[in-house]
Amino acid sequence: MLQLNVNGQRHEVAMETDTPLLWVLRDGLKLTGTKFGCGIAICGTCVVLVDGRPVRSCVTPVSAVIGKHITTIEGLSDDNSHAVQQAWIEEEVPQCGYCQSGQILTAAALLDSNPEPTEAEIEQAMSEVLCRCGTYPRIRIAVKKAARKAADKHKEA
Amino acid sequence: MKKVKLTRREFLITSTVTGGGLMIAFSLAGCEQDRGLQVQTEAGGELPPESDEGEFRPNAWLSINSDDTVTIRVGSSEMGQGTLTGIAMLIADELDADWSKVRAEHAPADEAFTNPIIGRQHTGGSTAIRGFWPIVRKAGAVGREMLMHAAALQWDVHPDVCHTENGAVIHEACDHHNLSYGELADAASQLPIPDSVFLKEPDEFVLIGKSIPRLDTPDKVNGKAVFGIDVDLPGMLTATVARCPVKDGKMIRFDAGKALALPGVKRVEAISAGVAVIADHYWAAKQGRDALDVEWDTAANASLDSAGIEAQFKAVVDSGLIERDDGDITESLGAAAKTLEAVYSVPYQAHVCMEPMNATADVRSDSCDVYAPTQGQTSTQNTAMRITGLPREKVRVHTTFLGGGFGRRSEQDFIADAVECSKIVGQPVKVVWSREDDIMHDQYRPSTYNLLRGGIDAKGNMLAWEHRIAGPSIMARVSGSEGDGHDWSSTEGAKNIPYAIANQRVTYAMSNTPVPVGFWRSVGSSQNAYVTECFFDELAKLAGRDPVEARLELMNEHPRHAGVVRLAAKKAGWGKKLPSGHARGIAVAESFASYVAMVAEVSIDNGDVRVHRMTCAIDCGMTVNPNSIRAQMEGAIVYGLTATLKGEITIAGGQIQQRNFDDYPLLRLEECPDIDVHIVDSEQAPGGVGEPGVPPTAPAVANAVFALTGKPVRRLPIQIA
Ligand code: FES
């Protein structure tokens, strides 16, 4: 039995230790918000946060994350209240929506480590996740908006 | 408001929803392909007869529950284009529903949801809004009329003194008389169907024309939206399929031993597409497939390659069938003061939906359920019927969200995989393709070879335009027959250029190959607009004309084209000074009943084309949801730019050479230009918006590169030598 800490909860799952985290999350724990896009660490749709940092779950063997804190899209908030989710809703970023878990977690990790990213930093970080529907113009706007929202929340707190 | 009669063809059915409420269904049974809805003047006003077995099974577009919620079932598939919201808006507006109470969901496969333009339940050709527009509004209006009638009966007044607003019927004389739709739903469901209804005039719309937020957004930012790949059924197994990498190869034998020895692998079975490895979960299935030992017979196409395919097209380009012939092309080319000849070619393109192909099937002895991200519910049902031998009413199709469609999901290969696997193992099976499967086994946008000739007179007027196209036929592939050698999809965007050139000839030489071709976002226009709009700029240059002026001069008969050209040029600051090393290009195309012009601003950076800005003007008739239109233009530009700057499917040894995003790269965010979208105000019937942004993208960029370098771009993707 593998023991994992996902979204603040302990989970047990019977899968081989070399199984990529992606498939443990999706098929083992039924957390299907994390998506499969390429399987070779290029597209970024499978991004989850491991100890707060974006990781490509399709090439991360589950053995490498035992004992670490894993956050998937399901764990970002209970009610779409995370600043990035709020900005994504206001800017109506998603089209098909398939890449958006990877986009949102990548943006959340960026703002967490760098609350006031420059445009160049946003371009660089968000170029790691592909979107075939072409939501890029809105992602640019939404990341900046999320940064402002997070800053406002911080001030209120 | 405008009174319209309902016809008996538009069989509207009402019934009581379990638990109380009103349900309205709407059938287009008998609607014939491509003829659209036949509006007859026969009066309705009665309940339709009981349906015969399998012939007519009503289904609900709309139900209203006693708790005031309005559920709208949408027959078209949500693949990112916003159709769930768009169709719901049309119905809710005529219903005068309270939008905050409206939910939209995918409808089951049912004749009631037949797309009136296509003739089956199918999402494609940017037809959802323009096809259903005249129909579903009536469904909403019927609901409104009946609710109003129910209220009037309750108050014992004439319906004329009532009106509806935001999900309630209001008695005009005394404002305490106010009943919500939920309160009236039960009573309304007992009433006869009216024989005519009132439809709103455009100035009465409450929702239509506004940027109403999409209904599916909240679930697409938290992982809750269920895509096909997310389907999970009790006892479900997951399969991957090994397919012959060489086109049309056959399986000779396989050895399942090593695969079956792996943990989690349950079965290894031959299916039509190849060999299926069926396991507890995807990773086990994939490991099993990697371990599988399969011998393929690849002899048939082992020497097929891209150069040979291009040579095949070139060899037949002069023997095409005539698709358009105005004036006298030979004489006019002979009489021209200057002529120009050019060869343009475009490569095959893959769809690469972000969600790899997949489907889930649960085949039982007496039923089959298919859960799938499909663009074609009728085709999916047909596929499952063929494989299981079950009658239509025993095959249920459950449409999930689609992680992209772009035409790829109108194909049924991934559906067949799942149904065959489930039939064999007698358990629910989800088949998941890898990205490599997806790229190597697509039905590609056709590669074509184009020979163009143009002539201008001594004053620089365009006299002659000849366009010879050679390439594979999508319609031949999907129908299994080359027919009479014509294919509308191969010439759309070529034979309908908007320019008043007196002598025009367009020919098409069908030249099929073992590389399967299919509908790719905007289909024939995706390549023909590139070829024609770029050759137009070559001729304009030969004539010493400005590309915008040259277009406008020849577009007197096409005011909607001219309108978007003017708007895009104006908004882009056409003619205004640019930073050095930058240039602009323009292109225009009509497709799917919408008109789009784009101006691209580009520079060249270390041999790479950098697109800085795309200014887009669209005339899609009456706008249903402007924000959705903007999103579709943005998306189409990004989709089109991948094909302009990067995408190319090549063939060697009978195999597709590309495998994944490393060798079939997509445009990334940092490469995405600034995009401005401008929508023309119009009261014309709505046109499509999902596809029409793609065709002008490539030529606008290629024309900008031509303006910058002086060298025409005659082959995609653009390569700067
Ligand atoms: S699926 Fe992991 S990066 Fe693409």
Ligand code: FES
């Ligand atoms: S929203 Fe469809 S792939 Fe990004």
